[in-house]
Amino acid sequence: MRKFILATALLGLGFTAARAQSADSLLDELDKETKPTKKEEVNFTFKATRINNTSSVENLAKGVLDFRVCHRFGLLNQGAENFFGLDNATTKLALDYGITSWLMVGVEHSTLNKENDLFAKVKLLKQRKDGTPVTISYFGNISAVRKSTLPLPTGAEWHFSNQLAYTNQILIARKFNDRFSLQIMPTLVHYNLVDSSKFSNNTLALGIGGRIKLSRRVAITGEYYYRLTNSDMFVIGSTAKTYNALALGVDIETGGHVFQLMFSNSFTNTERVIIGQTSDSWSDGGIHFGFNISRVFTVVKPKEFRGKEGKW
């Protein structure tokens, strides 16, 4: 009898063990069955579609509209009389839209030089875990400034094309880990109207940008453009010197927004100005405080959310 009880108990134990094991073996089976065919994408290299002043590799999702307000204040070294530059500001208003997950476009208006911009950003390659090491995007932009800001000699024939400049960038970014991302951006800006006796129409520059996350919701960011050519070009319409652009900032995420606060030596944040026409110098205290605020709207709902409500 005793033996029988023992045997039953053993059998019972055996069954229990077999049961736990079989749930695990089912999980193993699932793992085998669901081996992903592609390596996993690395997402969220940056928090926003701009690092500070210029573009990151991040795109808006399909069907998302982003309304952006970007302020750049006057110079800190203007002192207390001008409230350290805060009495004076330029504003850029922008509407960006994600047409597909890999293509976004935008229109922008900036108060400095009354500049209007059209741009497109195209995702070409996506970083993958244990796979493709970098994400690569193309950014292209056409900009037109107000006529009166241009130094056209009187009597010269006027063409609309004189107002235009084109920016082309390849954005190459890598998210090294959860905290650290780095981006380099070879850039070519073509200015249709320059004093061609002194300068070339093309400014070639190499940009570098990055972010370090301090916490889940706060990151410090920076970007710098080093001009390889045309580094002695004057500010548009004047003979003032230009500088390489450097910006340092903080991204703060609160619920539905990302606030970007920054210090930079540029008085606006259009590519045309930033890359080739930055007018102030960090070393002279020529620093502008600025911020970007963005508010996103879902215009086209993802297909999973079309036409059904209230199942909860």
Next chain:
Amino acid sequence: MKKLIIASLILAVSGPAFAQKYMTRTGKISFNATSPKSPEKIEAVNNEVAAILDAKTGDFVFQLPVKSFKFERDLMQQHFNENYMESDKFPKAQFKGKIANMQEVNLEKDGSYKTTVAGELTIHGVAKTVSVPGTVVVKGGNATASAKFTVHLADYKVEVPTVVADKVAKDAVIIVDAAMAKK
């Protein structure tokens, strides 16, 4: 006696070999964590749930990539992955357990069967024992397992920052809907 034990053992060992399994790779899990004070609804759906049911033992497991949750608002999806679920660190959520009253479910006969599912649910890297009521609907040789239950976010160490504490529900409602076919 000995013979009986040996026979039982053989049965126990060989049983799983004959077991019929039901499986899907496109099961659906949705959740809702909207609170009365949420400015917009916090809900998402994942259509990449892989699930297997062992018809004989009632063992049931499912697994899903957390990044495959789709939200109506992309920014919310980004925050969900980056700040709440930390999906780079914890890429998968899973359940392993069993349908406790499997003997009452006749997979050969069309119908709707009430079940109790018990096991271990892992979300955000935290495993918890759960037991929830569910349903298995059998139709034309396929089995659809579904369940609706709530999880307490704090149990799974999903932190909600104090500034938005009343804008995200403390408990999320989860709906599982896995339509499985014979494997």
